[in-house]
Amino acid sequence: MARASISIPTNLQLFESNLLVKISAKEVGKKFVSEWIVRGVNLLLETGESYTLVGPNGSGKSTLLQLLMGNMPPSEGTIHYEMAGKELDIDDWYRQIVLAAPYLELIEEFTLRETVVFHQKFKPLKNGLSAADFEDFVQLSHARNKALRHYSSGMKQRVKLGLAFLSDVPVVLLDEPTSNLDAAGSKWYLDNVVKLTDNQLVLLGSNQPQEYEFCKNIISVSAFKR
Numbered sequence: 547m548a549r550a551s552i553s554i555p556t557n558l559q560l561f562e563s564n565l566l567v568k569i570s571a572k573e574v575g576k577k578f579v580s581e582w583i584v585r586g587v588n589l590l591l592e593t594g595e596s597y598t599l600v601g602p603n604g605s606g607k608s609t610l611l612q613l614l615m616g617n618m619p620p621s622e623g624t625i626h627y628e629m630a631g632k633e634l635d636i637d638d639w640y641r642q643i644v645l646a647a648p649y650l651e652l653i654e655e656f657t658l659r660e661t662v663v664f665h666q667k668f669k670p671l672k673n674g675l676s677a678a679d680f681e682d683f684v685q686l687s688h689a690r691n692k693a694l695r696h697y698s699s700g701m702k703q704r705v706k707l708g709l710a711f712l713s714d715v716p717v718v719l720l721d722e723p724t725s726n727l728d729a730a731g732s733k734w735y736l737d738n739v740v741k742l743t744d745n746q747l748v749l750l751g752s753n754q755p756q757e758y759e760f761c762k763n764i765i766s767v768s769a770f771k772r
């Protein structure tokens with residue numbers, strides 16, 4: 547029997563432990579070969595806020611996002627991560643974040659069900675949602691047993707965004723969140739990004755204003771050129 551669509555309660559306390567997380571960057575710079583991509587980055591990012599890195603193609607949004615998430619080391623400066631007043635080392639930090647980005651690879655051999663079950667082993671879903679709930683949420687129940695290699699790019703993007711929205715971690719990183727989504731998918735993203743990340747730290751990279759219309763803190767990467 548088909549499952550009824552799950553309704554996500556609007557008051558869902560989606561980051562249950564509600565611990566304050568801070569990312570602080572001091573005089574951070576990154577260069578590739580001899581080219582400085584960003585320099586003089588000083589930022590303090592905190593839970594309960596959303597931030598969007600904006601700028602034209604090639605300006606360094608993805609580079610800065612990856613620096614701030616700890617995916618690559620800065621060439622100069624320091625980045626510190628804090629949770630509930632305690633400094634986190636990078637291994638603990640990775641347990642607190644989830645990323646949806648075009649360069650994030652899903653395991654193509656897995657079905658959707660296997661993907662969610664595997665993901666839940668190290669990052670549980672908010673409010674004890676099940677894999678079946680997840681499949682309903684991303685509107686892909688009908689394809690739960692199909693290998694992701696046979697998913698379209700838009701279907702994969704829904705999976706990445708679903709994991710980003712529903713993982714019970716304090717920090718959500720979204721790079722080009724509506725890439726590959728059709729109009730209905732973009733609306734689904736916008737409907738959920740505010741509702742489901744209310745008490746988390748949300749960091750976006752975008753050059754599409756409609757992706758970050760809800761966001762109060764806009765950071766122009768062009769400010770970090772010297």
Ligand SMILES: Nc1ncnc2c1ncn2[C@@H]1O[C@H](COP(=O)(O)OP(=O)(O)OP(=O)(O)O)[C@@H](O)[C@H]1O
Nearest residue numbers: 578583601602603604605606607608609610751753
């Ligand atoms: N691993 C790398 N090695 C050398 N150069 C790199 C590397 N990664 C990025 N760059 C360069 O850094 C600059 C910024 O790239 P980045 O992907 O951060 O920009 P972006 O603002 O996210 O662009 P877009 O909007 O096109 O996604 C570009 O000039 C790019 O060529």
